[in-house]
Amino acid sequence: MTQLGDLTTQHGTTRVGTASQRNVLLVPLGATEQHGPHLPLSTDTDIAVAWCRAMAQDDDNVLIAPPLPYGSSGEHQSFWGTMSIGQDALETLVVELGRSASESFAAMVFVSGHAGNAQPLSRAVGTLRSEGRSAFALFPQLDGSDAHAGRTETSLMLHLHPDRVDRDRAEAGCTAPLSEILDEMIAGGVGAVAPNGVLGDPAGASADEGAALLSQLVDLGGATLAQAGEETDLGGSGTLP
Ligand SMILES: [Zn+2]
Numbered sequence: 518m519t520q521l522g523d524l525t526t527q528h529g530t531t532r533v534g535t536a537s538q539r540n541v542l543l544v545p546l547g548a549t550e551q552h553g554p555h556l557p558l559s560t561d562t563d564i565a566v567a568w569c570r571a572m573a574q575d576d577d578n579v580l581i582a583p584p585l586p587y588g589s590s591g592e593h594q595s596f597w598g599t600m601s602i603g604q605d606a607l608e609t610l611v612v613e614l615g616r617s618a619s620e621s622f623a624a625m626v627f628v629s630g631h632a633g634n635a636q637p638l639s640r641a642v643g644t645l646r647s648e649g650r651s652a653f654a655l656f657p658q659l660d661g662s663d664a665h666a667g668r669t670e671t672s673l674m675l676h677l678h679p680d681r682v683d684r685d686r687a688e689a690g691c692t693a694p695l696s697e698i699l700d701e702m703i704a705g706g707v708g709a710v711a712p713n714g715v716l717g718d719p720a721g722a723s724a725d726e727g728a729a730l731l732s733q734l735v736d737l738g739g740a741t742l743a744q745a746g747e748e749t750d751l752g753g754s755g756t757l758p
Pocket of ligand 1: 631
């Protein structure tokens with residue numbers, strides 16, 4: 518696993534031919550936002566970083582950029598500690614970062630740990646692709662997962678950082694399906710439907726379940742890496758021939 522921040526710029530000129538320009542760059546996108554009474558504000562960033570690390574584990578040609586610890590979190594703004602840069606800023610940031618990164622890397626995958634980044638990120642990736650750049654977006658789409666600070670994220674954090682989960686404070690929040698509460702949430706934010714900030718129920722969360730969820734995320738990412746590889750002639754998995 519290679520982190521971009523650990524390399525020197527020589528990495529781009531000492532590799533054979535244009536090898537370094539054939540690397541795939543993973544960019545972890547997180548958030549700094551409330552995650553109920555039991556999970557840290559960095560939860561989405563932690564998950565994005567772990568997801569990228571797991572994807573890059575066995576492939577030196579997949580590099581990991583430093584993470585962005587802020588995202589579009591307006592729906593959580595009524596809770597202490599939430600720091601959102603909003604949709605427009607995130608979209609602009611990803612477009613500019615992508616334009617810059619494409620000078621050095623064959624393809625880039627923006628890996629978001631926060632579902633609220635989905636719309637601006639999709640728009641930004643659409644812009645980058647319309648400019649002929651090989652850009653992709655990944656979101657944590659997991660079958661049967663709950664929305665926020667519930668069993669899914671609690672399990673992932675119990676697997677990744679058990680010392681940072683305050684299990685004694687874990688409690689259920691709003692467990693109604695998102696489709697039923699969406700209008701109220703758009704109007705009044707997460708606090709309007711879940712005073713404790715939890716959309717779901719952390720009961721039953723476990724480190725084992727978190728490990729299984731992470732491997733599901735890696736499978737999801739593998740499909741995108743393969744797509745990036747095909748699109749840029751890197752070979753099936755993004756690995757150099
Ligand atoms: Zn989250």
